[in-house]
Amino acid sequence: MTAILVVDDDPHLLRALRITLQAHGYDVTTAADGHSALLSATQNPLALVILDLGLPDLDGTAVIRELRTWSRVPILVLSARHGSEDKVDALDAGADDYITKPFGLDELLARLRALLRRSTDPALEPVVTTDAFTVDLEKHRVTRDGLDIRLTPTEWKMLEVLVRNPEKLVTQQQLLSEVWGPAYAKETNYLRVYMAQLRRKLEPEAAAPRHLITEPGIGYRFLP
Known part of the structure; x- marks a missing residue:
C-alpha cells in the first residue's frame, strides 16, 4: 500500500485528508508540526509527503530543506499563503508541487497521482x-x-x-x-x-x- 505522510496543524483538515486518502487506498500517517513530521519521515518508508507551510514550530520550507538533505520523496505543499514568493521559496527548497487552500479534493488527488507516477516511472524514455x-x-x-x-x-x-x-x-x-x-x-x-x-x-x-x-x-x- 502506498504510504503518505500528511503534515498540517489544522486537526479538522488533517482528519478529513486522512479519511479521504485512506478511502482511496493510501496508507496515511499524520503529523501536526514540523518536528513530528521529520521524525515520522525517518521512521517510515514514504511514497509522498503532503506538507502545510504554516506549522506551529518550524516553517514548512525549513522542513522541506531538512528532508531534502537525505530524501528525494515527492513533496506536495499545501498552504493558505497566496503570494507567489512563498510558492517559489517552497519549490526552490525542494518541493515538487504546490496547491493553495482552499482546494478541491479532486485536484489534490490528481496532483498526488501525478507526483507518484513520476516517482515510480522508470527512467524517462528518450x-x-x-x-x-x-x-x-x-x-x-x-x-x-x-x-x-x-x-x-x-x-x-x-x-x-x-x-x-x-x-x-x-x-x-x-x-x-x-x-x-x-x-x-x-x-x-x-x-x-x-x-x-x-x-x-x-x-x-x-x-x-x-x-x-x-x-x-x-x-x-x-x-x-
Whole structure:
C-alpha cells in the first residue's frame, strides 16, 4: 500500500485528508508540526509527503530543506499563503508541487497521482510524444506533423528542462539558472520571449497552449 505522510496543524483538515486518502487506498500517517513530521519521515518508508507551510514550530520550507538533505520523496505543499514568493521559496527548497487552500479534493488527488507516477516511472524514455509534437532527447530532434522543427540552442535547452520534468512545476529561477546560468536568475523577460517562440513553433494554438503551460509569477509546466 502506498504510504503518505500528511503534515498540517489544522486537526479538522488533517482528519478529513486522512479519511479521504485512506478511502482511496493510501496508507496515511499524520503529523501536526514540523518536528513530528521529520521524525515520522525517518521512521517510515514514504511514497509522498503532503506538507502545510504554516506549522506551529518550524516553517514548512525549513522542513522541506531538512528532508531534502537525505530524501528525494515527492513533496506536495499545501498552504493558505497566496503570494507567489512563498510558492517559489517552497519549490526552490525542494518541493515538487504546490496547491493553495482552499482546494478541491479532486485536484489534490490528481496532483498526488501525478507526483507518484513520476516517482515510480522508470527512467524517462528518450522520445517524448504529445498529440502536437515529438521530442527526441537523445538525438536533440523535435518533429511536428512528421516535419523537423528547427529550434535555436536556447530554445532546445529550455524545452529539454521542461520535458525532462513532465507535469512538474519548474520555477522561473530554475529555468533561468539551467538555461542561461545563475547570473541570469532574475531575467524573467528572457523566459517570456523564448516561451512565446516555442509555443509558436510547437503548439497548435500558441495563444491557448496545451503542453507548455505558464504558472503566473512562478514558473512553467510541461504537460505531455
